[in-house]
Amino acid sequence: MSKNLTKRAEDYSKWYNELVVKADLAENSAVRGCMVIKPYGFAIWEKMQAELDRMFKATGHQNAYFPLFVPKSLFEAEEKNAEGFAKECAVVTHYRLQNDPDRPGKLRVDPEAKLEEELVVRPTSEAIIWNTYKGWIQSYRDLPILINQWANVVRWEMRTRLFLRTAEFLWQEGHTAHATEAEAIAETEQMNDIYATFVQNFMAIPVIKGVKTESERFAGAVDTHCIEALMQDGKALQAGTSHFLGQNFAKAFDVKFASKEGTLDYVWATSWGVSTRLMGALIMTHSDDQGLVLPPNLAPIQVVIVPIYKTDEQRDAITAKVETLKAVLEAKGISVKYDNRDTYRPGAKFAQHELQGVPLRIAIGSRDLENGTVELARRDNLTKETVSFEGIEDHIEGLLKTIQEDLFNKALHFRDTHITEVDNFEDFKTILDTKTGFISAHWDGTPETETKIKELTKATIRCIPNDFEPEKGQCVYSGNPSKGRVLFAKAY
């Protein structure tokens, strides 16, 4: 496995693209914009899924599954949602292929198998789900409905990048129905909080919680809550969103419920999701010029053990010792791989595990056996130490926790030193061209100003932070009065 990774400082974008492929995470497929998620990449995604699923269930949600297809007439029912996604919909028009009379051995669409109504491949499932909820909800007794779905969705993006923006991606989408506005808003906030907790504690990525402006809102939402992270190149990445949908979908699909008091009212809704895009955030936040760096809480392999030997006797003696070591580590719930392949030399194995971001590497040779020690190498800061066998399992357990914390703190320090308060538009542009990161600046609250700033700088308002503090000021662009600072950044 050749490293030869482009350096981040040279070309961050190229570094990312190469790393995803070389670390065996994913690759492009024969289908435009669709990726293949390879086993190593998928193993990380599975760990994310498992933890998120646990958190959703702990808060009373259940999984279900709704159809891949949305009939066009349902898709267009909620007007803003339809308008938002119409431009990027894959559409099924036929249900059969037949032999092509003009090209022997080839197939063509059977013109007689045209669907009466076209089917949209779901870009998101509000429409099909709210059409279903209509049949499930009659009274307050049927509420709340707290459902999540793990699924694939398709948005026909013109410019795609592995994990960050793909035509098909994997995600979870929660869709809940409530009797009151307050309950729905609380749910929206709770799920954004769960995303923040997950991303911080498992992905070791600090996030800023906030609310989107109108122009960045989910199509069909009343409010979009989000968590925003900062990548090493100073660009922001929206890591998760949770939408308060008001009664928009209930009205579009005529979903009413009888209250305890006997009145009839539209149901209140939320939806919330994170996707395989999180893989991109994970990679870009921690990795370095040597390759992937994974936080221990999400690493498929936390510790890799590489034997170093010349003779078969040496190998067997090392292997016997390793099996004991592996057993005590696994008894602590640590995932260990013994890389005893005889088709690769130790140096090649070191390079591969470094490239693939295994948090801890143990090398063990004959002299180590004699001394009762091993060499322990940390992937995150590339330091090595010689450690005694005695009590090594506790040392490793502690070290994995330390690495997890160190990664978070390093990312937090980077993020916090890349938030700049700016009070005039010249500084605004200078920061974007040099230091990048988040810019905290006054905004006059109008979409016009937002659009103008985006046109001039490519920066968008990432969010109005939850810890927004009222502060009188003047809009950084228009000079008009502002009520407080919002966060701008260039973003993925």
Add this chain to the structure above:
Amino acid sequence: MSKNLTKRAEDYSKWYNELVVKADLAENSAVRGCMVIKPYGFAIWEKMQAELDRMFKATGHQNAYFPLFVPKSLFEAEEKNAEGFAKECAVVTHYRLQNDPDRPGKLRVDPEAKLEEELVVRPTSEAIIWNTYKGWIQSYRDLPILINQWANVVRWEMRTRLFLRTAEFLWQEGHTAHATEAEAIAETEQMNDIYATFVQNFMAIPVIKGVKTESERFAGAVDTHCIEALMQDGKALQAGTSHFLGQNFAKAFDVKFASKEGTLDYVWATSWGVSTRLMGALIMTHSDDQGLVLPPNLAPIQVVIVPIYKTDEQRDAITAKVETLKAVLEAKGISVKYDNRDTYRPGAKFAQHELQGVPLRIAIGSRDLENGTVELARRDNLTKETVSFEGIEDHIEGLLKTIQEDLFNKALHFRDTHITEVDNFEDFKTILDTKTGFISAHWDGTPETETKIKELTKATIRCIPNDFEPEKGQCVYSGNPSKGRVLFAKAY
């Protein structure tokens, strides 16, 4: 929740359709032939997934994810596979919707957003996966590849039924690549064995392992191994298949590898899958006129506890006792639900849990508290007993195992008393019209006879059983020489 279930003896098919909906497992959607899997049904599927996934990983397989779409030119590369699935393919032809100028507020396909090449929504993934494997395999060092994918697939079936046959369904598909024919055949057999073990030990359904005849084989396979189960109406159901694909896909996609000896050869392949169809088998094997019966190993709720009280004081005393009980049961890994809803009466709760197949129900009232007992009801045989609190957790643990075994044995007895050896075609037809079940009969080995028998009786050859014993005889239809008995049945 109203029961009023049609009786099996009256109309088995109607009973099934009603049960799936009334037990809250699944329902039809607004999309022709596509189902919504409801939370209770999905929880059962998740338990199946978890166990199968564990078994796949324990045998060295890893999960990955491949695109939903297959470009037409790849789809048609393996000719037999293409021919087999062309008739039921959903095809994406456009990637955008636009406002319909003739119908304000409505959308239509944008004629300018026609794809250069149509995309087939995967009916199965051999084509897209083998096109990918081509890039992954150069030498014997890259083999074997042992990958599984959990995914949705689409086959445009004209007659659909919830779980049993739906246009979209969920499944797992394993796709492996090997250096030798023997290794690929061993993998094919191993996976069929894993399916059999899972279906018997978890679903409590006895299966017959065997091989399909040429006409029942997977399109593109050299051999299809299968497990066949028998439903209560005497019809067979194919519960899983494992295909030895030979070098067919390697040839279609030009996937060669350099052997240790330096020769270049095509790679050997297998694929194997089970789907949400298993839910249909589970329902039809064990359930009765009162509703669903679930084997404890797959029941989302194994024990439900219903309090019976008149006053708030009684309720509180019962609840205190139940919390202790719940804790000791959960400590044993038993899933328990305390159904303390005050919006339903005990009788309604009993009916619901019976309909939904919860294996054990505990009813506890004030007198029980005094006596230190509870009433324990088994769903499978509808018996009740009064049980002392003392040691109840061990009793329940044992009972859940007993129920699991009893369900399997009951199904095994039914299956074994519904295999009939038949030696002439009159008896063959009579059995199909009366007792149904599997028919063990001689067959001359020709597809012509197989087709003729199917036309005349609707029975197909379910498999040539693995325990096939050479036995000279005459074909039950043609009278021509036969080498042994095969299994016929009408099938789902």
